[in-house]
Amino acid sequence: MFLSQFKIRISGPLLTFMVALLFVAVTSGCYDSKTGKVEFGGAINFELPAFPETGSHAVVVFSEMHYSDSYRAQEVPRLLPPEGSVPVTGGEVKILDLDELKVLDIPRKFETSYDDNNAQRVYSVNCQVCHGIKLDGAGPITTLLSARNDGSLAYDGAEPVNLNSDRVRELSDGEIFGYITWGGRPGLAAAVRGKSSSAIMPEFGKMLTEQERWHLVQYLRQRIGTK
Numbered sequence: 230m231f232l233s234q235f236k237i238r239i240s241g242p243l244l245t246f247m248v249a250l251l252f253v254a255v256t257s258g259c260y261d262s263k264t265g266k267v268e269f270g271g272a273i274n275f276e277l278p279a280f281p282e283t284g285s286h287a288v289v290v291f292s293e294m295h296y297s298d299s300y301r302a303q304e305v306p307r308l309l310p311p312e313g314s315v316p317v318t319g320g321e322v323k324i325l326d327l328d329e330l331k332v333l334d335i336p337r338k339f340e341t342s343y344d345d346n347n348a349q350r351v352y353s354v355n356c357q358v359c360h361g362i363k364l365d366g367a368g369p370i371t372t373l374l375s376a377r378n379d380g381s382l383a384y385d386g387a388e389p390v391n392l393n394s395d396r397v398r399e400l401s402d403g404e405i406f407g408y409i410t411w412g413g414r415p416g417l418a419a420a421v422r423g424k425s426s427s428a429i430m431p432e433f434g435k436m437l438t439e440q441e442r443w444h445l446v447q448y449l450r451q452r453i454g455t456k
């Protein structure tokens with residue numbers, strides 16, 4: 230019998246009496262099932278476990294999700310990855326050294342994941358405005374006119390490089406990747422000196438994934454060939 234587990238042994242007649250007392254308490258209305266309080270004529274008071282009629286405890290139902298503790302996308306505070314953490318796929322080691330870039334090959338995984346339509350889309354969104362649809366450096370940006378001091382109008386930014394030229398054809402895959410990552414030759418040169426780039430070409434290392442940049446290298450190579 231389970232009562233034998235208790236230190237105080239309760240004799241049979243006493244147990245019968247207690248059960249009867251409980252029965253009387255519950256049926257006579259002296260027991261408040263919500264609070265567990267039992268009161269006999271003001272003289273005997275004790276507490277039993279409470280059993281609210283629903284059989285459960287009260288749950289606060291807060292219907293307005295608007296007020297709950299949640300944050301929408303892009304809303305502060307953002308949950309940023311802990312300092313120094315790297316993606317499970319491994320972090321990108323950004324290479325600054327031109328000699329190292331020269332001998333850098335397209336990583337196998339990015340070679341096999343290449344999709345020409347996708348790379349075309351990445352090029353048209355990010356590069357075409359400057360380097361042009363034909364890669365000839367005659368993107369729409371070159372037709373944007375700005376006023377000069379003498380009143381004449383001209384595009385006075387650095388000319389986007391003709392990507393379909395010997396100058397680029399001669400570059401290794403790693404070098405093209407480096408220039409895309411750091412913002413052209415001037416961008417890479419600035420990064421080597423620990424300076425931020427002031428080149429016209431953006432630093433795509435900050436905007437495109439490592440995979441997208443390697444795919445762009447392949448996209449260009451397939452169209453311009455090697456020398």
Ligand code: HEC
Binds near residue numbers: 392405428430433445
């Ligand atoms: C805002 C204009 C602009 C955009 C956008 C741009 N570039 Fe450039 N790019 C330039 C300019 C200008 C240069 C010449 C270097 C300089 O003065 O910054 C250059 C240089 C380069 C070079 C180095 C060529 C060399 O021989 O020096 C490569 C490769 C290149 N761009 C590829 C790309 C790719 C790929 C993209 C798209 C991800 C891109 N660029 C987007 C303007 C741009």
